[in-house]
Amino acid sequence: MDKGFRRRRTAAFAGWFGALCLMAGAASPPGPAGDAPREPVPGQSIQREIRPPEQFPLNPTWWEIRLQVEAKGRYVVSGAGEPLAGDYSCRALWLGRLEPDEEDFLLIHLRTEILEWRLRERAGPAGHESEIEAPRRPAPALRVHYVLRDGRDVEFFFELGGVTMPLHEAPLAFPLELPRSSGRKPREGGQAYGDFVCRGTSQVVLPESDFARSAGPRRFSWDWRRERQLFAQGRPVTVTQNHTAETVVTVIVH
Numbered sequence: 211m212d213k214g215f216r217r218r219r220t221a222a223f224a225g226w227f228g229a230l231c232l233m234a235g236a237a238s239p240p241g242p243a244g245d246a247p248r249e250p251v252p253g254q255s256i257q258r259e260i261r262p263p264e265q266f267p268l269n270p271t272w273w274e275i276r277l278q279v280e281a282k283g284r285y286v287v288s289g290a291g292e293p294l295a296g297d298y299s300c301r302a303l304w305l306g307r308l309e310p311d312e313e314d315f316l317l318i319h320l321r322t323e324i325l326e327w328r329l330r331e332r333a334g335p336a337g338h339e340s341e342i343e344a345p346r347r348p349a350p351a352l353r354v355h356y357v358l359r360d361g362r363d364v365e366f367f368f369e370l371g372g373v374t375m376p377l378h379e380a381p382l383a384f385p386l387e388l389p390r391s392s393g394r395k396p397r398e399g400g401q402a403y404g405d406f407v408c409r410g411t412s413q414v415v416l417p418e419s420d421f422a423r424s425a426g427p428r429r430f431s432w433d434w435r436r437e438r439q440l441f442a443q444g445r446p447v448t449v450t451q452n453h454t455a456e457t458v459v460t461v462i463v464h
Contacts (some may be wrong), residue, residue: 273308273421274462278325279352279370281389283453290381290447296331298344300324300388302352302370317357324349333378342377349373350388360394364421366414366459367391381442389434389455409433414457424463431456 280301287294303323309316329344351372358365369390374383392404392412404412410432419425435452 270421270463272310272464274460274464275304275306275308275354275357276458276460276462277304277306277352277354277366277368278302278458279304279368279389280456281370281453283388283451285375285386285449285451287376287380287382288448288450289445290442292334294331294333294376294378294380296329296375296377298329298386299326300328300350300370301326302350304352304354304368306354308357317354319354322352324352329377331375331377333376340378344377350386359418360415362418364416364418365391365393366416367393368414368457382440382447384438384440384449387434387436387451387453389453389457391457403434406436407432407434412455414459416459416461420461421463424461427458427460429456429458 278301280299282299284297285295301324303325305320305322307318307320309318324346327344327346327349330341331344332339332341334340350370352368352370354366354368356367358367370388371385371390373386373388375386376383387403390403390412391414392402392407394413394415411430412432412434414430416428420428431454433452433454435450437448437450440447440449
């Protein structure tokens with residue numbers, strides 16, 4: 211069990227967790243102002259509102275986190291001699307928990323599983339291509355860097371990466387661009403991953419109500435594409451990458 215990340219959010223988290231505790235004390239909503247208990251009338255039944263147990267506010271002590279990322283993508287390299295292209299698919303699962311710790315909280319990583327990793331790369335002229343299939347190891351690494359409460363929302367910041375291309379011999383190497391989440395605040399200087407999202411959003415944001423009672427899986431999907439100009443042996447090389455991503459986050463309240 212990895213407790214490699216601890217982030218202090220004293221005022222924000224203390225106020226949030228305190229609000230959840232106050233919710234736990236409200237087992238039933240108060241009646242309208244001025245209402246007083248009424249005496250039963252003989253022969254008349256009294257109706258009381260009874261809510262199912264799952265609708266009562268909870269006082270969570272920790273949260274189980276399941277984050278799954280799926281990606282299907284392609285890359286093309288042109289200008290470096292023979293044409294080169296690759297296609298891949300990947301599914302990874304991150305399991306952990308979030309715990310209150312006095313005025314702080316702990317994000318605890320339990321384990322990560324690579325459920326699927328396939329990549330095939332082709333190089334050479336059409337009809338005379340050579341094909342290489344990537345081994346299962348090394349596979350991409352899925353990391354959840356931190357979880358941040360922002361107002362009434364909770365943001366997840368994760369990254370899938372750690373793979374270098376190409377598999378064939380080539381005059382340059384480049385990182386395979388895999389899905390990652392983006393913050394809602396604009397980045398200062400340079401271009402970020404989210405600037406190249408062409409459909410959907412890579413912001414993985416949950417409402418704080420999901421942390422009061424389990425709401426089931428939340429799904430996020432987007433398309434991403436980027437074209438970069440690099441140089442290899444003094445010549446310009448174009449690397450185009452694109453992928454479709456889906457992220458599913460499940461928070462289980464304990």
